[in-house]
Amino acid sequence: MLIGVLSVQGSFAEHIKVLDNMRIRHVQLRNFHDLSYIIDGLILPGGESTVQGKLIKESGMLSHLRRQINDGLPVLATCAGMILLAKDISNDEKPHLATLPIKVRRNGFGRQIESFYTEEDFEGLGTLPMTFIRAPYVEKVYKDIKVLATVKDRIVAVRYKNQIALSFHPELNDDYRIHGMFIDMAQKRKNQVQSLIAAASLLTSENLQI
Numbered sequence: 001m002l003i004g005v006l007s008v009q010g011s012f013a014e015h016i017k018v019l020d021n022m023r024i025r026h027v028q029l030r031n032f033h034d035l036s037y038i039i040d041g042l043i044l045p046g047g048e049s050t051v052q053g054k055l056i057k058e059s060g061m062l063s064h065l066r067r068q069i070n071d072g073l074p075v076l077a078t079c080a081g082m083i084l085l086a087k088d089i090s091n092d093e094k095p096h097l098a099t100l101p102i103k104v105r106r107n108g109f110g111r112q113i114e115s116f117y118t119e120e121d122f123e124g125l126g127t128l129p130m131t132f133i134r135a136p137y138v139e140k141v142y143k144d145i146k147v148l149a150t151v152k153d154r155i156v157a158v159r160y161k162n163q164i165a166l167s168f169h170p171e172l173n174d175d176y177r178i179h180g181m182f183i184d185m186a187q188k189r190k191n192q193v194q195s196l197i198a199a200a201s202l203l204t205s206e207n208l209q210i
């Protein structure tokens with residue numbers, strides 16, 4: 001199991017610490033060459049989405065990451081990461097990876113409460129600690145989006161197929177349930193890929209015998 005952590009800007013070190021504590025192998029994705037690693041899951045950390053978007057574009061990583069996500073690579077995106085994934089951003093010029101059918105509002109919780117902590121219910125995991133830092137919220141969900149959590153009547157966590165996006169920062173609290181859920185997705189995906197490879201090589205060896 002190998003998890004790629006986008007490490008161009010933002011809170012990637014905190015996610016790496018969580019993975020270390022969970023004894024999960026990881027690789028930092030800083031430039032195009034790092035994409036030669038075969039990863040089973042991808043973490044997009046918080047930070048500044050405009051900076052991250054610019055850096056992944058300039059480094060040539062954008063289209064490669066987009067293709068991998070569209071092909072089913074499990075993704076855990078937090079805060080700025082959610083903005084990177086969103087198909088639409090209501091208060092920004094253009095989307096970045098645009099693989100997740102939601103519309104987000106950057107810095108959506110307003111000035112007075114730009115940063116706050118709360119504990120709320122998260123679908124399937126129970127009550128979770130949630131730290132919000134100049135967080136976006138999901139303004140609109142499109143087809144097949146599953147809402148996983150709401151805070152102050154705003155959608156703050158969604159799932160769409162292989163993509164999980166959160167407005168808050170689970171890596172800042174000592175509660176690894178969300179990372180655990182993501183690692184389960186990555187393990188399932190790894191098993192699927194391995195059985196496909198095994199089936200393909202069986203087919204090839206059968207063909208060779210003919």
Ligand code: GLN
Nearest residue numbers: 046047048049079080134
């Ligand atoms: N406000 C940041 C943005 O718009 C996101 C903040 C965060 O990731 N903590 O990109």
